[in-house]
Every structure is written in structure tokens, then in C-alpha cells.
Amino acid sequence: xxxxxxxxxxxxxxxxxxxxxxxxxxxxxxxxxxxxxxxxxxxxxxxxxxxxxxxxxxxxxxxxxxxxxxxxxxxxxxxxxxxxxxxxxxxxxxxxxxxxxxxxxxxxxxxxxxxxxxxxxxxxxxxxxxxxxxxxxxxxxxxxxxxxxxxxxxxxxxxxxxxxxxxxxxxxxxxxxxxxxxxxxxxxxxxxxxxxxxxxxxxxxxxxxxxxxxxxxxxxxxxxxxxxxxxxxxxxxxxxxxxxxxxxxxxxxxxxxxxxxxxxxxxxxxxxxxxxxxxxxxxxxxxxxxxxxxxxxxxxxxxxxxxxxxxxxxxxxxxxxxxxxxxxxxxxxxxxxxxxxxxxxxxxxxxxxxxxxxxxxxxxxxxxxxxxxxxxxxxxxxxxxxxxxxxxxxxxxxxxxxxxxxxxxxxxxxxxxxxxxxxxxxxxxxxxxxxxxxxxxxxxxxxxxxxxxx
Numbered sequence: 001x002x003x004x005x006x007x008x009x010x011x012x013x014x015x016x017x018x019x020x021x022x023x024x025x026x027x028x029x030x031x032x033x034x035x036x037x038x039x040x041x042x043x044x045x046x047x048x049x050x051x052x053x054x055x056x057x058x059x060x061x062x063x064x065x066x067x068x069x070x071x072x073x074x075x076x077x078x079x080x081x082x083x084x085x086x087x088x089x090x091x092x093x094x095x096x097x098x099x100x101x102x103x104x105x106x107x108x109x110x111x112x113x114x115x116x117x118x119x120x121x122x123x124x125x126x127x128x129x130x131x132x133x134x135x136x137x138x139x140x141x142x143x144x145x146x147x148x149x150x151x152x153x154x155x156x157x158x159x160x161x162x163x164x165x166x167x168x169x170x171x172x173x174x175x176x177x178x179x180x181x182x183x184x185x186x187x188x189x190x191x192x193x194x195x196x197x198x199x200x201x202x203x204x205x206x207x208x209x210x211x212x213x214x215x216x217x218x219x220x221x222x223x224x225x226x227x228x229x230x231x232x233x234x235x236x237x238x239x240x241x242x243x244x245x246x247x248x249x250x251x252x253x254x255x256x257x258x259x260x261x262x263x264x265x266x267x268x269x270x271x272x273x274x275x276x277x278x279x280x281x282x283x284x285x286x287x288x289x290x291x292x293x294x295x296x297x298x299x300x301x302x303x304x305x306x307x308x309x310x311x312x313x314x315x316x317x318x319x320x321x322x323x324x325x326x327x328x329x330x331x332x333x334x335x336x337x338x339x340x341x342x343x344x345x346x347x348x349x350x351x352x353x354x355x356x357x358x359x360x361x362x363x364x365x366x367x368x369x370x371x372x373x374x375x376x377x378x379x380x381x382x383x384x385x386x387x388x389x390x391x392x393x394x395x396x397x398x399x400x401x402x403x404x405x406x407x408x409x410x411x412x413x414x415x416x417x418x419x420x421x422x423x424x425x426x427x428x429x430x431x432x433x434x435x436x437x438x439x440x441x442x443x444x445x446x447x448x449x450x451x452x453x454x
Contacts, residue, residue, distance in 0.1 A: 045075035097127035182351030219344035222383025225321035271315030343447035
């Protein structure tokens, strides 16, 4: 009787086998890299990122692992993270062709088309097998002007003549300021600038104060700026449009300006509406730092939209967040634009307790003394507190695996987890302190000095 050949192992089986091999040989860099590459190929870039990081901790100078980590970031949409690694990697004379290809794609994503074309050609010269015909076609490499809208990165048609992109769905947030612990000063400023004009329109109009305007929130990452913006929309039952870098930046000349214009138009057509720009410094970086004409054009478009040059912004409430306000063009801080600049510090003790209480909702917990844990997590951001909970849960899962039943989280679990972590905000304050001390024109960063007790 003929025997049926064994079926090929499934991808999950192969991954499991690699994980088991790594458990027996955790310092095997090549094995960990192989696992990370396989995770990438199976659409698991977040898991691949973790493995590449582990591999780099063992072999910090490994070019393949650096490229792999950049690819993992790219697949997750973390373009700026990927760009930092790739820009360093392509300076190495031994950089592989795929590094230049990824660099080209990242450059195209932020509108640096000419440089993207140069890097793509460099990649293909090093290794013709990395050629990406679809990407090359989008760049217009080798296209003839009479046959293509894009020739060598130049767009023939202007965005004003093209159909507008489809409108995005407008959120209707349910959360309000009651769902945010602490941050009273920031909430008071938003009340004065945004909420009171909408709830008392006649009073503001009597004094000639327009309903609308902009508030720029800045501070360490992970401290609730986005959450606060959503709560603002929920407080006044307004629409909410969250705008990220990828919603605006486009590789084709003129398209970024069009995208920005359409977002403002949508907000104007659905007032009252909160238009929230996250990482606004990426869109409005100082024009003095700009090397490319396209970047300056986008800032000019942004400023014109905020000024309501052609259409009134009445009822459009503009909020923006940044971790690096010192990189934002100073023109954004003129009256009528982002004329209120608010420092959003790490959550205070009350806010940390509130955040922990919210994060533990729906999980098996004992009676937890959240105030006690909050006191143990000074300077922790909201994201840091999430990491505390993740560590505590991982430890609890190990116990549950042995016992066969889930065990509730306790105050001790959270406190022990917090003791293993350090607040990520300290790195931000190290940079912010220098700007507050030496580039504090008009006292714009006095809140930082006050927070640091300088």
C-alpha cells in the first residue's frame, strides 16, 4: 500500500517550532532574525518588531536586523520610526539594496519625490531584483509626458481640477470632561476658548468675539492630548475629525494641499465640528527648516485655511497636538490661529488613579487601591500606565496557566509591575528643559519651567 506523503507544516506550526527553538537557545541571533522575517511575511509586523528589537539587543550593528525593524515599522504605518532607522542605515557603505528601496517609499510618502526617485534608482543599480514596477510607475520613472499624468515625479494636472476625495466619516464622541481625571487648567482653557462661545453665543457676539479658533496642546507623548480633544467634541456634542499625517501628506505634488483643503471644507460643512490635528509639527514644521518647496507650500495652505481666507471658519474648532512645539512654524501662533498654547503635563495623582481605574475595567480585579498605585507612578504618562497594566497581566497569565483558572489583579500586582518600569516622560523633559531655558521667546514655555520648579 502506498503511503500518503506528510503534508507540509502550516505557517503556525513553523512559527511555533521556531519559538520553541528560541526558548532553548534565546541568544541565537540568526534564529531570532529568521523568526522575525517569517512573522513579517505572514503579516504580523507588531510581533516581528518585538523579535527584531530582541535580535538587535544581541547584535546592535546587524544591518539585516536594522532593515527588518524598519520594515516592521513601515508595515505598521509607523513611517517616522522607520525613517529614523533607514536614514542612518543608507549612510553605511554596506547598506543593502532593499534599504534604498524602503527609503524611496518613505520619502515618497512625505512628498520628497525627486529624492525618492534617486533612491529608487540607486536600489535598482545595486540589485535589479528589488525593482518594484508598480512603485516605479507611481513615481513616473521613465514615463513619457504624452502618456502619463506623472513624469519623473512631476504632476501635470493641478489638484483644483481633479474630483475631491470621498468624505471621511465624522465621529460623534460620547466621552466628556467628566471622563477625564485631573487636567483642570487645560479643561478651563478649552471651556473659555471653545465651549463657552458655543453655549453662550449671544454673549460672545455682543463683544465681537468669533466662535471658533485654535488651541495647540503640547507635552510629553502619551499624556492624553488626543483623548482630551475627543472629550471636547463630546462636551459640546460636536462632530470630530481626527487628522493624522497620512491623511494629509501625499507623494504627488499638490495633493497634500488638496487633502488639507478638503478636510477643512468637510468641517465647515458640518459645524459645530472639532478638527483635530495630531503631530501637527509634521505638517507645520518651521519653513526656515524646509529644504523643499512642496513643504513650504503645504504650510502656506494650512495658514490660509486657518485664516478662512475664502470661507468662514465660524463654528470650526481647531485643536492640535504636538510633542515638539519648538519645531512648529511661528506663524501658527499669531492671533486667530493657534493663539492659545496649552501645556499638557503627565497626569497628576488623581488623573493617574482615574486612568488606571478605566484601564482595569472589564478585567478580573480584586479591590484595588488605585490611589496607592497612582502615588507609586509619579511622572508616568497614560501610555506608561498602560504598560504597567500589561506587565501585571503578563505575570498573572503565567500564574493562571499553572493554576488553570484566572486570578484577579491586586494592588500588589500593579505596584510590583510599576516598580519594574521607568516613566518615559523624563526623556522628553530633558529636551524640553533646554528649549524652555534658552529658546523661550515671549515666555511660551514658562509652564515647563514651572512644572520642573526651575
